[in-house]
Amino acid sequence: ITDTMVHVHTVSNQQSVLYGLQLRRYNYVTPKNYLDYIENYKRLLVANRQNIDDVVNRLGTGLERLAKAAVEVAEMSKSLAEQEVFLAAKSKENEELIAEITQKKAVAEEKHQFAVEKEETLVVQKADIIENKAE
Numbered sequence: 001i002t003d004t005m006v007h008v009h010t011v012s013n014q015q016s017v018l019y020g021l022q023l024r025r026y027n028y029v030t031p032k033n034y035l036d037y038i039e040n041y042k043r044l045l046v047a048n049r050q051n052i053d054d055v056v057n058r059l060g061t062g063l064e065r066l067a068k069a070a071v072e073v074a075e076m077s078k079s080l081a082e083q084e085v086f087l088a089a090k091s092k093e094n095e096e097l098i099a100e101i102t103q104k105k106a107v108a109e110e111k112h113q114f115a116v117e118k119e120e121t122l123v124v125q126k127a128d129i130i131e132n133k134a135e
Contacts, residue, residue, distance in 0.1 A: 005041065009034045
């Protein structure tokens with residue numbers, strides 16, 4: 001870094017001389033200019049390091065959150081797999097229960113139909129009995 005700063009100061013001095021020869025205007029490079037150059041470099045270096053540190057911290061926080069989210073997703077996936085097994089068992093039980101209810105409903109419907117037919121037969125027989133008694 002120091003070699004670069006010395007080089008820049010030296011080239012500035014040389015360019016000032018050329019500027020003076022070509023345009024007849026003089027620009028002086030003083031030790032104060034060199035010290036200001038170093039001070040500006042230090043200020044920019046501190047600012048850039050702070051920016052880089054901020055970016056590193058943000059990226060680190062983001063990576064931590066991503067890792068935490070990955071762990072949570074793994075746990076949720078495991079929980080989901082367990083609940084899918086439970087849900088499949090309950091679905092099978094529900095299907096069996098629906099089949100049983102459908103079967104019992106069919107039996108009840110048959111009994112109801114039989115009862116309706118029997119009642120109609122009894123009504124006819126009652127009417128016949130009443131007719132026979134009336135004669």
